[in-house]
Amino acid sequence: VTGDTEPRWRAAMFGEPAGAGRVRCTLCPFRCVLGDGQVGVCRVRRNEAGALRTATYTAAVTHLTAIERKPFYHVRPGARVLTVAGPGCSFRCDYCINSRLSQYGRDDDAPWLGEPARPAELAARAAAAGALLGMSYSEPSLAPELTLDLAAQGLPVVWKSNGFVAPAAIKVLAPALLAVNIDVKAADEAAHRHLTGASLAPVWRAIEEFRAAGVWVEISTPLIPGTCAEPEALRAIARRISSIDANIPWHLLRFTPDYRMRNADPTSPAALGQARDFGHEAGLRFVYVERALGAEGRNTSCPGCDAQIVNRGIWRMVQNVIRDGRCPECGYAIPGRWGER
């Protein structure tokens, strides 16, 4: 997609009057109060003459890829996802590999890209490929209007998100979502604010709210030096996930030096192996490393009998023997969304 060089704004949800022509955006926990013409922290929602408008009803990228790439390992293994993304993010993470898309409005290297999304066409393309619909690469929660319209086409929708979404918005959006993979990028508030510019507490709350609303949740943690790559931080994150539910899949992602963090080294395989151990020590049943530990880092074993029930290659499913959500050897119910919604 190439398309426009300037955003096209349209009516947005989650706006409320804030007096004197100002508008409060209640979509995310920043709750920006915007004067006429002002954009929010996200740079893609703004006040236009007292009404909240959004630029996120946009398709800058439409890619058909494996669901394992989001990553989702407990949602329809082997499925394909037509991922739709427009510019914009509520975070400004120093390590962002997608900064040329996500950091629109903040960086000169991230110009406006895309054209208005056409949900019916996107759904038809996904259906023809036997795929789900996904929103990823930038921050999908900034596009609730597009999310709802995509879901209205009748295909399941999945997000890869930073989880910085207000509870009231989650209530509205959860029925439209099959699954969300949420990044947990730090163990404490100070580190999270330093990296992202935002508070960590709403992310944990979003994880609980999505789950309470019936949305399948997986969690990803990139091992960012100085933020969450250190053992105590990883242990703390693992314990927190386990305290919510030991069945939540935890994906450990290799840090790649890029953007404003080019001086640090990439994560070593040994560090990823150690982090996986922390996850298991915390009681997590499903801890995954996509590449660095080889196939054993990607496979799913049954917690009941240790049989291998899903074998994966890089960004693909090789074999899935789960039947009706259960291990074929011992009948253990494997948590996930394995079949039809």
Next chain:
Amino acid sequence: MTAIQHVFTESLPDLIDASEYSRYPEGALVRLRISVTDAGVEILGDGLRPELIERVLAAIGDGPMEQMLCG
């Protein structure tokens, strides 16, 4: 110098295997594959530091640069 056009692409082949990561703890590895195609010369780069690949490709020419996105 012309600004490089960056294009987001669905998929690019790997030139580095994960088993090599531990041999390059500082990420000082860039691998290139140069092919002659009907459209001209295509250079595929893979590396552990995207910045290094981009610097190499930018030094070679100002054609569009494709990159994959994370997530």
